[in-house]
Amino acid sequence: MEKIPANDYHVPVLYHETLDALSIVPDGIYVDCTFGGGGHSRGILEKLGPNGRLIAFDQDADAQQNIQNEPRLLFIPQNFRHLHRFLRLHGIDQVDGVLADLGVSSHQFDEGERGFSIRFEGPMDMRMDRRQTLTAADIIKTYSEQQLHKLFEQYGEVTNAKTLAAHIVQQRVRLPFATIDQFKALISAVVKGNPNKYLAQVFQALRIEVNDEMGALKEMLEQLTKVLKPGGIAAIITFHSLEDRLVKNFFKQGTFEEVIDHPLLSIEKPKHFQLVNKKPITAGAEELKRNSRSRSAKLRAAARL
Known part of the structure; x- marks a missing residue:
């Protein structure tokens, strides 16, 4: 072979x-x-x-x-x-x-600056085509609670998608989240089950949305x-x-x-x-x-x- x-x-x-x-x-x-x-x-x-x-x-x-x-x-x-x-x-x-x-x-997962992986510190970016403007940080910053709930539920199959969306909308006004570590800190209070699996599902949902x-x-x-x-x-x-x-x-x-x-x-x-x-x-x-x-x-x- x-x-x-x-x-x-x-x-x-x-x-x-x-x-x-x-x-x-x-x-x-x-x-x-x-x-x-x-x-x-x-x-x-x-x-x-x-x-x-x-x-x-x-x-x-x-x-x-x-x-x-x-x-x-x-x-x-x-x-x-x-x-x-x-x-x-x-x-x-x-x-x-x-x-x-x-x-x-x-390569995309292993380059921290691309923002695809939970393993590295880097910007909340996730754009496959860096010519486009929408980033993961933009979604976290601007999407409504309902929009966030829907994308985490549909694209990430996150078990507590509704709670996560409400928590982000509540916390984003006072906490920074431009980087991966900042975002992880922002949602740490509502992470359920295995943290790595949970975060991977959240990141998957954001990546799918960023890149349509x-x-x-x-x-x-x-x-x-x-x-x-x-x-x-x-x-x-x-x-x-x-x-x-x-x-x-x-x-x-x-x-x-x-x-x-x-x-x-x-x-x-x-x-x-x-x-x-x-x-x-x-x-x-x-x-x-x-x-x-x-x-x-x-x-x-x-x-x-």
Whole structure:
């Protein structure tokens, strides 16, 4: 089995499983929506012939340090929500496969100044694209109690989301929270259970909101029917139940909400995708031992009809 390409920037999860799911044809055109450390991209390029092409998207400027001198690779420094627009801009109508690994890269977690991790002191930032202005500190400072409650509950599955939101609104007028340590001190009185797990859920919720990750994912999924050729495959790796549910519902029924079959209503909706794997693929024992961040990864793949 070929070695998984990894570097200090990021170790790609479900590497072999993802490449297998994409069923790469040598002269095909593929899109890596989340270039990051370039691990999955390197795997795709190895399977492509001289006429194959890879288009890589990444909104994080740091990812550009991983670009190889490779004539078959086109790098687009943008959020993948603009997938269709930028493919058309470069004269590409349809592609053979699309990959998206929705996890935060190890590099982003390990750089304290980015504000993604509870392990380091740094600014409450969390922007993947530092060209945008909204930061985690802005959300904590300006969102209403109701808005904070909703985002902690939905995006972080925080057990006492309502109490946390009320506490932040009450305390933020008198306590500073520009840095991670200051924010941790601000909410310390309401932390429940395992502090590390609790804080990780709170930070996840803020990160998802700062980067509008759910909105971007929905927009990208809706463009797949335009950008994929018939038979083309989309492979999406999620790390959160909300993301996974969006992908699962979209692949199965072309909508983001769960559709319950009604015995008296038989409205046939046009089907756009055929599942490649009926159940999500998860990391095996060896990968879990090697990379703990793979434990929540789920890969779903579907072919365009």
